[in-house]
Amino acid sequence: MKNILLNNFPSFFLKKNFKNNEENKIKKTIEEIYLGIMRRPLQFKPPRINYEIIESYNVGEIKIYIGERNGEGLYFIDEPKLTHLEEIAYSNILDTLYYTYSIEEKNEDERMNFIKKQIENSCKNIGLKIQNESIKKIFYFIEREIFNYSVIDIPMKDKNIEDIACNGADRPITVFHRNYGSLGWLMTNIFFENEEQLSDFIRRMAYKSGKGINVAIPYSDFILPNGSRMVATLGTEISRNGSSFTIRKFPENPLTLPYLVKDGMLSSIMAAYLWHIVERKRIIFIAGPTASGKTTLSNALLGMLDPKLRYITIEDTPEIKIPTWRWIPHITRKSYSISLDKKYDIELEDLMVLAMRERPDYLIVGEVRSPKQLVTFIESATTGHGGVTTIHANDPNALLIRLKSMKMESSALDLLWGAVITNYWGKGIKRIRRVISIVEIIQSKYGNENIELKELFKWIKSKDSFEPEKLEEVLKNSNKLIKVGYELNEAIEDINEKKEFIEELIKKNIFDFHEVSNSIRKYYTKKVLEKCS
Numbered sequence: 030m031k032n033i034l035l036n037n038f039p040s041f042f043l044k045k046n047f048k049n050n051e052e053n054k055i056k057k058t059i060e061e062i063y064l065g066i067m068r069r070p071l072q073f074k075p076p077r078i079n080y081e082i083i084e085s086y087n088v089g090e091i092k093i094y095i096g097e098r099n100g101e102g103l104y105f106i107d108e109p110k111l112t113h114l115e116e117i118a119y120s121n122i123l124d125t126l127y128y129t130y131s132i133e134e135k136n137e138d139e140r141m142n143f144i145k146k147q148i149e150n151s152c153k154n155i156g157l158k159i160q161n162e163s164i165k166k167i168f169y170f171i172e173r174e175i176f177n178y179s180v181i182d183i184p185m186k187d188k189n190i191e192d193i194a195c196n197g198a199d200r201p202i203t204v205f206h207r208n209y210g211s212l213g214w215l216m217t218n219i220f221f222e223n224e225e226q227l228s229d230f231i232r233r234m235a236y237k238s239g240k241g242i243n244v245a246i247p248y249s250d251f252i253l254p255n256g257s258r259m260v261a262t263l264g265t266e267i268s269r270n271g272s273s274f275t276i277r278k279f280p281e282n283p284l285t286l287p288y289l290v291k292d293g294m295l296s297s298i299m300a301a302y303l304w305h306i307v308e309r310k311r312i313i314f315i316a317g318p319t320a321s322g323k324t325t326l327s328n329a330l331l332g333m334l335d336p337k338l339r340y341i342t343i344e345d346t347p348e349i350k351i352p353t354w355r356w357i358p359h360i361t362r363k364s365y366s367i368s369l370d371k372k373y374d375i376e377l378e379d380l381m382v383l384a385m386r387e388r389p390d391y392l393i394v395g396e397v398r399s400p401k402q403l404v405t406f407i408e409s410a411t412t413g414h415g416g417v418t419t420i421h422a423n424d425p426n427a428l429l430i431r432l433k434s435m436k437m438e439s440s441a442l443d444l445l446w447g448a449v450i451t452n453y454w455g456k457g458i459k460r461i462r463r464v465i466s467i468v469e470i471i472q473s474k475y476g477n478e479n480i481e482l483k484e485l486f487k488w489i490k491s492k493d494s495f496e497p498e499k500l501e502e503v504l505k506n507s508n509k510l511i512k513v514g515y516e517l518n519e520a521i522e523d524i525n526e527k528k529e530f531i532e533e534l535i536k537k538n539i540f541d542f543h544e545v546s547n548s549i550r551k552y553y554t555k556k557v558l559e560k561c562s
Contacts, residue, residue, distance in 0.1 A: 069116050070170045071180050071226070073108050073218045083209075083458070088187045095209060097458070102212030104190075104204050106183050106219065109166040118151040119167050123174075144171055178253075179230055180219050185255065185278070191320070192277055197270035198227045205320075210453065210460025224264075227272045231261045234274075250346075250363075256281065258346045279348050282542035283328035287534040294322060294451075295464040296495040297535075299486050301528035302503065303467070304333045305520065306446055310391070310415030312407065316422040317451035322462040323419040324348050324395070326451060331393065331417065332546060335553045341387055343380040344395030352546035357387060378405045385409055394418040400434055407445060425450055425466055425482050432470070432480055445470050446509060448482070454490070463488045464495075471508050483508060500524055 080096035080103050087093065096103035111119060122144070148167050152159045178185045184193050184204050192205040194214065198221045203214035221227040235242045238251040238259070247266040253259055253276070261274040286304070290297050307313055307330055315323045328349055331340070336353035343359045362375040377394060378401060384392055392410050396419045397403045403420070410416025422428035428448055450466040467486040485503050488495055497503055500521060504510060510520055530552060539545060 070111065070119060070174055071222070072110060073106050073180075075105070075218065088183050091183050093183070093187065095206070095215070097212065100212070102206070102209055102215040102458075104184070104206065104215040104217045106217065108183075109169060111166055111170065112163075114155060114157045115163055115167055117155055118148065118157055118163075119170055121151045121155070122147045122167065122171055144168060179233070180221070181276070184217070184219075185257070185276075188280065190278060192275065194273075194275045195221070195227065196273055197268075198222065198224045198272070200270075208459050210320075211455035211458045224271045228263055231263060231272055231274055234259055235261065252347065256347065277346075283332065283350050284325055285540055285542055285545040286329040286333050287531050287545060288540040289322075289326065289329050290531060291535050291540065293493065294326070294462050296486075296498070297528050297531050298498065298500060298503070298524075299464060299467060299495060300531055301524045302486075302500075303330055303449065304527050304531075305524045307331075307415060307417060308334060310413070311446035312410050312416040313446055314428070314448040315417065315419045315451065316428045316448050317419075318421065318423050318453075321451040321453050323451055325462075326449065326464070327393070327417055327419055331391075332542070333549055334391070336546070336550055337553065338390035339388065340391045340393065341384045341389040342393045342395065343377055343384060345377070346395070348395060349393060350542075351393075352542070352549075357389075359384065377402050381405050381409045385412065389414055391415040391417070396420065403431075422450070423452065425468055425484070428468075429480070429482050447485075461493075463493075469507065469509050500528075 080098040082094055082096050084095040085092060092107040094103070094105040094107065096105060145164065145168060148164050148171075149159055151157075151167075152163060157163065173179060173182045181193055181202065184190045184202075189207045190204045191207055192214075193202065194204075195202045200220060201216045202219040203216055206212070206215055209215065221230065232242060234253065235249060235251060238253055240249055240251040242249040242261060242263050244264060244266060247263040248261065250258060250260040256279050258277045258279070259274055260276075261272070262268045263272050265271050284292075286300050289295060290300050295303075303313070313330075315327050317323045331349065331351050334340075334351075336355065338353075338355065340351050340353065340356040341359065342349045342351070342356070343361075345361050347358055347360055349358070359380045361377055361380065362373075377397070381392070381394065382405070392406075392414045393416070394402075394406050397406055398421070406416065406418055420428070420431065422431055425448070428450065447467065447469040449464055450468070451462060452465050453460050453462045455461075464486070465488040466484055468482040468484050471481050471483055473481045483506065485506055486495055486497070504517070504521070510517065534540075534545065534548060539548060
């Protein structure tokens, strides 16, 4: 069969004289490609439907098109296309890299130069006229497949993409776009042709992350090298559609508080108020539904605190990033091995108890889900440490119900300051995130076992604005500002100062994570010097 197929090779391949082992390897690679044994790189096809282009932009040199048709959103990636000869050159280079080259031993520049040289050699050996365009295209696919994230590499690099999901082979991969949330999950022109390709990709991603996934334990979640979280299932053991995965991306540099104010998530007076309260080491809950910006706001607030203090974060998945080296990030441990007892799991509660022995100024828990975790967090954070955590609750009433299910001491209520409620809405085809309410948690008139929420700030949906706009109005409604341990005038001065600082950063277009962090460092240094003078 093989000889019959080889007789159909283009004549210049048969006439070519392969003299040494390297050329014999090239011949073998060509045979495997022709016989369909070695895989070609998966290349995206244009969409089969007509659609209206809403927006286009570049991710690196790759063009992205956002489209819409009958309410269905489309995320179309326009990658370069390899010719048949370029595919052969690509496969030969893969063969070289997999079997004869130790990539880890070379730095990035050496690695890239080596690959480019291999591309040139491969093109010469197969009789492909060397053109910069061919070299560039082949290099793109080599880099995509070996060093990056294969077919999902562009969505992984696209800062606008928050989530990536695959529901099975031969089904389009979908993405969730930051700016087009009202269109739901956008359909892409990326898909795996069969279950073998998909399961191979999942195993590769798990391997990149130092994890394993197999038939015995056909599910896993792990952190990819860029910090994104991937949840995957393998085969049909627990999924009728076969293998699947979902990736939640986290920005390398979190959004800052000045950026969120400029973007309309909250007002500058709200941001200054929250900064003031967290700085005074009071406990704040950030509540809201999934993808409403809870962690984004938490990161932004923590980024405004004194970098000379000590921070400990506890998370199931590392999402929080604090701009100081005085930070210990703890993560829980789950065992997916059938050989390990569950007693070796390390839970949020275990790490909270541990954190109390590490003398933190602030204890930050990524998300609390159970009453036990909530109680442990409050007991830990009410020992003189500042505390921030997120919790799922769609509105203040839902949060109140969850808090009432807990048994809290009256002394905890004095430190349990309040909560920020976030949510999202569609604005045309785009999605907006807003802080819809900031409330204080207070004792009700019926005794210590009952609590109430008192609203200080609220979002007016019809105007897309926040009330109140002036600090004096906030003070009239606050039950807690007068109890922070110093004169009310001092609190007013500090909140106004923080408000002006945030507005000054916005005026100067200082929104970048590192630039804001440098400004905060100077802000607190100036305060120390003023006290010393």
